[in-house]
Amino acid sequence: MEDGHTVEKGARRFSPERLWKGAMSQALAKEVPQQEGEGGSRRSGWGLLVTAGVGGTLVALYAVATPFVTPALRKVCLPFVPATTAQIQNVLKMLENRSGSLVDIGSGDGRIVIAAAKRGFQAVGYELNPWLVWYSRYRAWRDGVHQNTKFYISDLWKVSFSHYRNVVVFGVPQMMPQLEKKLEEELKCNARIIACRFPFPCWIPDHTTGEGIDTVWAYDLKHSRARETKSLEITLETES
Numbered sequence: 001m002e003d004g005h006t007v008e009k010g011a012r013r014f015s016p017e018r019l020w021k022g023a024m025s026q027a028l029a030k031e032v033p034q035q036e037g038e039g040g041s042r043r044s045g046w047g048l049l050v051t052a053g054v055g056g057t058l059v060a061l062y063a064v065a066t067p068f069v070t071p072a073l074r075k076v077c078l079p080f081v082p083a084t085t086a087q088i089q090n091v092l093k094m095l096e097n098r099s100g101s102l103v104d105i106g107s108g109d110g111r112i113v114i115a116a117a118k119r120g121f122q123a124v125g126y127e128l129n130p131w132l133v134w135y136s137r138y139r140a141w142r143d144g145v146h147q148n149t150k151f152y153i154s155d156l157w158k159v160s161f162s163h164y165r166n167v168v169v170f171g172v173p174q175m176m177p178q179l180e181k182k183l184e185e186e187l188k189c190n191a192r193i194i195a196c197r198f199p200f201p202c203w204i205p206d207h208t209t210g211e212g213i214d215t216v217w218a219y220d221l222k223h224s225r226a227r228e229t230k231s232l233e234i235t236l237e238t239e240s
Contacts, residue, residue, distance in 0.1 A: 080132060083111045083170065087196055090209045090216040091168055092119060094194045100165030105156050105179075110136025110149070112168050117145035121166070125151045126159055162186045167193045177201050189222040 083091075091112055095102070100121075104112045107125025109132050116123040117140070127133050133151045140146040152159075161167060161183065171179060180200045183193055195217045199205060203224045205217040 080108050080129060081170070082109060083196070084214055086210060086214040087216065088112060088115050090214060091194055091196065092116070093209055094192070094207060094216055094218040095119065095121070095166060098166055098192060101163065102166040102168065103161055103164040104168045104170075105161070106170050107136060107151060108132055108170070110139050110151060112170075113149050113151070114140050114143055114145055116166075116168075117148040118143070121148070123149050124164075125149070126154050126156055127151065128153065128155055157182070160186055162188070165191055167191060168196070169193065170196045171198055173198050184221075184224075187221055191221045193219045193221065195219070 088111055092115060095116065102113075102116050102121040102123045104110075104116075104123065104125045107113050107127045108129075110125055113123040113125040113136065125133075125136060127136070130153050133153045136149075136151045137146070140149040140151070156179075164187070167183065167187065169179065176195075176198055177200075180202060183191075187193070193200075193203075195205075197213055197215070199217045200219065203219045206220045206223055207218040208215065210216050
């Protein structure tokens with residue numbers, strides 16, 4: 001009886017039903033961590049994609065913004081401010097009865113250069129921002145004047161303007177004294193310099209047009225040099 005009781009207990013303890021339930025419990029216990037692991041892998045994969053997307057966006061923004069920000073880090077900054085329609089018309093007014101080559105210092109998106117080319121000038125623009133230069137070339141091609149225009153990516157302080165008869169400048173007050181000296185040394189007597197927004201500190205303009213931010217000053221270098229020569233002669237006479 002004891003042996004039979006033992007067998008009966010063993011039968012109850014290891015019955016097929018209990019064995020099946022135990023097996024299912026173990027299988028479920030193993031399945032749950034596996035599913036969680038797959039979910040974690042999926043979440044990890046999405047996390048990597050999001051990180052890669054954000055990183056790529058930041059790199060793209062840096063690439064676009066750097067050419068705009070870098071000039072602002074220079075000692076003398078020439079920021080990009082699009083010329084107004086009135087400014088362009090005032091510049092063209094100052095170019096009436098003029099001929100020869102023209103250069104726009106800090107040409108931005110090429111508006112002045114393209115407008116001058118439409119008036120028959122061989123016009124050139126110097127701009128430090130490569131994005132603006134490429135856009136200017138596209139605009140010149142779109143407007144059908146690409147053969148009469150050229151745009152260069154260059155620092156204005158590293159360029160000689162000696163072979164231009166007409167110079168347009170959209171400057172800032174901090175740079176005008178130094179630029180005045182540079183142009184005085186490089187340009188020939190028949191050159192005309194047209195300053196927009198801010199005048200040169202020492203030169204006396206020969207012509208002025210416009211109001212406020214649209215004001216344009218024109219300087220004929222031969223007159224400026226003649227005034228300088230006369231002033232020097234008067235000074236020498238006074239001293240003697």
